[in-house]
Amino acid sequence: MSTVRRLAWRVTRWRPALRTSGRENIEGWLFASPWILGFAFFTAGPMVAAMFLGFAEYDLITPPKWIGSANYARLLRDPLLVSSLKVTSIYAFVRVPLVLLLSMVVATLLNTKLRGLRVYRTMFYLPSILPAAAVSMLWLLVFDHDYGFINSFLRQLGLNGCNWLGDTRYALPSLIVMSLWGFGGSMIIYLAGMQSIPTEYYEAAEVDGAGPIQRWWYITWPLMTPILFYNLVMGLIGSLQVFTEGRIITNGGPENATLFFVLYLYRNAFEYFKLGYAAALSWVLFLYVLILTLLVFRSSSAWVYYTSELKR
Amino acid sequence: MDNKRLTRRRFIAIGLLPSFGALVAACAPRVVERVVRETVVLEGTAQVVEKVVTATPPPARPAVNVTLTISGTQDQAKNYLRALEIFNAGHPGVNADLEHVPSAEYGATMQTRLAAGTAADVFQMEAGMWINYEGKGVALSLEPFIASTPGFDKADFFDVPREFFTYQGELYGLPAYGGPLVTYYNTEAFEEVGLDPLPTDVAQADDWNWDALIAAAGKLTKREGDLVTRWGWVAPHEEWFIYIYSGGARLLNEDATRCLLDSEEAIAALQWMHDAIYKHKVAPAKTMVTQRAWNLFPAGRVGVMIDRRWVSSSYVRQGLPRNWRLAPLPKGPGGRRSTTSSWAFSVYAKTKSPDEAWILASWLAGTEGILTLGIEGVPQRKSITMTQTFLADTNSPEENRIFVDQMADAVFQPAKTPKWNQLLQEAFNPELDRLWADKATAREVALAMTKKANEILAS
Numbered sequence: 001m002s003t004v005r006r007l008a009w010r011v012t013r014w015r016p017a018l019r020t021s022g023r024e025n026i027e028g029w030l031f032a033s034p035w036i037l038g039f040a041f042f043t044a045g046p047m048v049a050a051m052f053l054g055f056a057e058y059d060l061i062t063p064p065k066w067i068g069s070a071n072y073a074r075l076l077r078d079p080l081l082v083s084s085l086k087v088t089s090i091y092a093f094v095r096v097p098l099v100l101l102l103s104m105v106v107a108t109l110l111n112t113k114l115r116g117l118r119v120y121r122t123m124f125y126l127p128s129i130l131p132a133a134a135v136s137m138l139w140l141l142v143f144d145h146d147y148g149f150i151n152s153f154l155r156q157l158g159l160n161g162c163n164w165l166g167d168t169r170y171a172l173p174s175l176i177v178m179s180l181w182g183f184g185g186s187m188i189i190y191l192a193g194m195q196s197i198p199t200e201y202y203e204a205a206e207v208d209g210a211g212p213i214q215r216w217w218y219i220t221w222p223l224m225t226p227i228l229f230y231n232l233v234m235g236l237i238g239s240l241q242v243f244t245e246g247r248i249i250t251n252g253g254p255e256n257a258t259l260f261f262v263l264y265l266y267r268n269a270f271e272y273f274k275l276g277y278a279a280a281l282s283w284v285l286f287l288y289v290l291i292l293t294l295l296v297f298r299s300s301s302a303w304v305y306y307t308s309e310l311k312r
Numbered sequence: 313m314d315n316k317r318l319t320r321r322r323f324i325a326i327g328l329l330p331s332f333g334a335l336v337a338a339c340a341p342r343v344v345e346r347v348v349r350e351t352v353v354l355e356g357t358a359q360v361v362e363k364v365v366t367a368t369p370p371p372a373r374p375a376v377n378v379t380l381t382i383s384g385t386q387d388q389a390k391n392y393l394r395a396l397e398i399f400n401a402g403h404p405g406v407n408a409d410l411e412h413v414p415s416a417e418y419g420a421t422m423q424t425r426l427a428a429g430t431a432a433d434v435f436q437m438e439a440g441m442w443i444n445y446e447g448k449g450v451a452l453s454l455e456p457f458i459a460s461t462p463g464f465d466k467a468d469f470f471d472v473p474r475e476f477f478t479y480q481g482e483l484y485g486l487p488a489y490g491g492p493l494v495t496y497y498n499t500e501a502f503e504e505v506g507l508d509p510l511p512t513d514v515a516q517a518d519d520w521n522w523d524a525l526i527a528a529a530g531k532l533t534k535r536e537g538d539l540v541t542r543w544g545w546v547a548p549h550e551e552w553f554i555y556i557y558s559g560g561a562r563l564l565n566e567d568a569t570r571c572l573l574d575s576e577e578a579i580a581a582l583q584w585m586h587d588a589i590y591k592h593k594v595a596p597a598k599t600m601v602t603q604r605a606w607n608l609f610p611a612g613r614v615g616v617m618i619d620r621r622w623v624s625s626s627y628v629r630q631g632l633p634r635n636w637r638l639a640p641l642p643k644g645p646g647g648r649r650s651t652t653s654s655w656a657f658s659v660y661a662k663t664k665s666p667d668e669a670w671i672l673a674s675w676l677a678g679t680e681g682i683l684t685l686g687i688e689g690v691p692q693r694k695s696i697t698m699t700q701t702f703l704a705d706t707n708s709p710e711e712n713r714i715f716v717d718q719m720a721d722a723v724f725q726p727a728k729t730p731k732w733n734q735l736l737q738e739a740f741n742p743e744l745d746r747l748w749a750d751k752a753t754a755r756e757v758a759l760a761m762t763k764k765a766n767e768i769l770a771s
Contacts (some may be wrong), residue, residue, distance in 0.1 A: 059730075060427040061448045068529040080738065107573070146540065146596070147613075155539070166597070252737070254745040270420045273444045 047286070053279035060275055071280040081281065083256055084264040085288070087172060091260065092239035095176050099235055100228060103183040107190035108216065128184035132244040136185040139178045140165070140249055165250055168257040175245045182213055186231045194220060222305045229304045233296055240289050243247070261285055340348030352576075370582045375400075375407040380412065380676070381425075381432035385417030395684040404531040406668045408434075426450050429662055433669040434676070437485040437658035439476065444730045446479050451658040455481040457670040464674070468693045473654035476724045485656025486677035491621050492650035492718040493551055494711075495520070495639040501542065501615045505531040508641035512710040514648070514717040517640045522558075522584060525616065525642040529594035532615030544594040546605040546614040548585040549748050551649050554618065555581045557723050560646025564765075568729035568770055571739070571765035573758050577646060581752035582747060590750050597748050610635070615744045621706075621715050628706050640718060653720035654692055690715045732769055739764035 053058075054071050056064035075081055110121055127135065142149045143164040151161025164174040201219050210218065243262040246252055252259035252267075265285065269278035316321075319572040382392055389412035396408045411432055413421045426445070427433040447450065458464050466474065466483060473487035497510055507528055511517040529544025544599040548555060556563055559581030562572045572578065583628060588595045610632045618641065627636075641648050657673040659666060675681045682691045687705045696702055697716045702717060703709035728734040743761045 059448075060423050061445060061450060140447065160538070161596075168657055168749075251682065251741075253741060254749060255742050267733070270423060273423075273730060 001036055050279040050282050053276050053284055054283055056276045056279075058279075059273040061273075067276070071277045074277065075280055075284060080256065080259065080264055081261075081284070084259045084261045085284075087257065087259055088240055088242065088261040090172060091176060091179075092236060094173075095179050095239050096232065096235040098115040098176070099183045099186055100231055102180060103186035103231070104190055104224070104228070106183070107187045107194060108185075108220070110191055121188075125184035125188050127180040128188075133248055135178075135181065136245055136248040139181075139245075143178075143249075145172055154261040166254055168255050171250055171254060171257045175249065178245060178249075179239075179242070183269065186235065189227055189231060190224065193224055197223050223307065225304045226306055229296075229300050233293060236292060236296065237289055240285065240292070375405055376665045376669045377407050377409065378434060378663070378665050378672050379409045379411055379432035380672060381413060381422070381435040383413050383415045383436055383438070385415070386412075391685050395676070395681060398496065398684055399672065399681070403671060403675070406671055408672050426660075431660045433660055433663040433665060434657055434673045435660060436488075436655050437477070437652050438655045439724070439726055440733070442477060442485065442656075443726055443728055443732050446484075446728070449661050451484045452661050452663070452666060452669075453484060454486065454659065454670070454673075455482045457659075457666075457674070459481065468695050470692050470694060470719050472652055472719065472722055472724045473656070473692050476654065476728065477656050477658075485658040486673055487654045487656045487692035488677050488682065489689035489716050490652055490654030490692055492652045492722045493554055493618050493620055494650075494714050494718065495616060495641055496557060496607070496609060496619055496623070496636055497528075497616045497639060498612060498614070498637045501532050501612065502528075507531060509637065512637075512639060512714060514640045514714060517648075518643060520639060521643040521731070522645075526588060526592050526594060529616060530586070530592060533594050540596070542612065543596050543608075543614050545588065545606060545616045546595060548588055548595055549744065551618050551651070552582075552585060552603060552744065553723075553725060554641065554649065555585055555644060557649035557651070558641065558644030558646055559584070560644070562701070564727050564729070564769075568727045569769055571735075571762045571769065573765070574762040579755050579758045581644070582758055586747055586750070586754055589748065593653050597750070620680075621690050621712075622688045623705050638707055638714055640714050647721060648718070650718050650722045651725040652719060653725050656692075690719070710727075734768050735765050739768055 053064060055066060055068060056071075057067050058064040106124055110124070111116060114120065141147075145151055145161060145163050145166065148161075148164070150164065156162045162170050164170050197220065201223075202215055205215050205219060239261050242260050243266065246260040246263045247257045247266070250258040252263055261281070262285070265278050265281045268274045268281060327695045363730045380392070380396070382389065384392075387494065389410065392410050392412070396410055399408055400406070418436070419438065422431065422435065422441060431450070437445070458466060469487050470490075473490055474483065477483060477485035477487060497512065502509065510520055524734050525545060532543040532544035533540065534543065553563060556573070556578055559577050561578035561581055562573045564571055589597050605614060605761060606619055606623045606626075609619075610627055612635075624638065628634075641650055659669040659673055659679045663669045675687070677693075679693070679696055682693070682696055683701060687702055691697055691702060694716075697712075700709075703712045705712065729735075739761055743752075743764070747757040
């Protein structure tokens, strides 16, 4: 008997009324308690603290000084808040669909019986687990105007390269392209989903005369929508918190063209020592992510298909 | 016969006798000899001398543990470990441990450690940290320790870093390393285009000025079609402050409450930098260089660059060919004024062992500590920079002397305001990006920077 079960049994031993569903209930809570405690102390606690710090002037060293709603009032007239939110939104709204598409396509290609399939899977997955800082340095060399790989290649074709990272028009798209390199995480989840689809479905469709495209569209796609939904939500949340590339490669420039929201928040907290304002900014980001996530959840009933629901 | 029998009792007694003797010997006062290095001035020249010091240590008592936090690379951490071994061997009453934090994480780590009240007894106080921590009680005033340490001379530190770490007349950090910028030039490229070597004596280098830099950079710039294979000079944008100061202008007023970049001198300096890129075409626009100058320079892709001393140490350590030499900064209309920065060893305000922490900090920032750690930048003690050990390190004595001579007129960077980073990120950099991209004139940029900077300073 596990420790949790033993504990639940001891609790319910003296209360017969709890011996059936009640005991399971307590067991459930006890099993979940590490996460609940972790959430309370390491997520909810800091969130509440951040809410209060949003009403204070705080530099981490001297005690917080209550300044009322001054930080929140400043949010309303901060042009960098608006521009960084815009930059982050463009990044997320362009990157997430591209990653979802690319990872779906590659997962479909890798869900076949090819020679050396494991090697291909590893190759595509590997970039997603490399440290972001190291990858950023690599892409810095790829995008360099004079000596970078892309412009050298374009010169071979007789074309002029661009100032990929130094021109306000190309800096953000360049970072988006760079971020696609890490699509392996989504891909591996798609792949796992595709491999869990029973082969009988495909066999039955084949007997009915369905070709590869029809099989993908009528079987794979609907059954993959829950995974697409998961990747969409996680991708959106992750993209709205983008930080490393903007800090290491462009440092928010040129002309704040890559000043992501979290980079701006970080600067306020750890470079300007304005923890109070940074806390207020963090709540803005939280609410923004929450609203977008809720919208995605609301829309899911229209396009996500669960096999359990179909059975009903 | 019985007497000669080795009984069990006698066996134990014989066995314990040497141990007892060793214990008695260990408890007896010992005369310890150790070699220490000191800087002394002999006939007007500073020299590092090694002295054998004999001392009878006080009765043994447990060593007091102190911790040192440093930032830097793994190699630098190894140097510190070696230095602390030497320190611990020479200071039986103190046991110093090292805590190494990678440079990129150092500021945030120290900020949270100080906030949590768990910082190390001694830590590197970077200039960027001090602008925010000054007057907030994170470090102990070192004045009482200095007063009780015979022979400790505050005036031995260069004035600029010493004043930076001074608050209300009291010193809060012992400046260790720092240093101004100098000219690095590629000797092979100079020979190739027929340029004479640059002077090394600052007093004799009046001809090495802004016009001479542009002229030399013009000859050094090499093109193959549209592609520039070697830039004459690289990246005025990386150290644009020095051209503001050398142009006779100032960034901020004395108490860092007002931006002065709208002066005609500052506008002219910005215009000169812009012209180097777009009129003379001898330096790349910022948008064209994603790599730092010090990466491009040893690869022969740059003729002249402006950088600090640690770069030459790094090149030598990497074993790169010595096809470069050093020269003073080019002289501008306002003189030859570099920026300099520094970091210091500070004693944490909440340390439980302030005396031992001071012993460690003063040793690290002293001659022996600096020489054990190895000279990378410019030691911030004048006496060390006059020694042959420093002058013969990495570069020729004449070249090393340039760094020392330029300290006289150097301006400390960052300016002493907690708003410095915000000024850089929000008032200066985005506007300068417009100048480097040729989207705005020097005057427009200077006025916009001044306006934004003054708004930040007033907020």
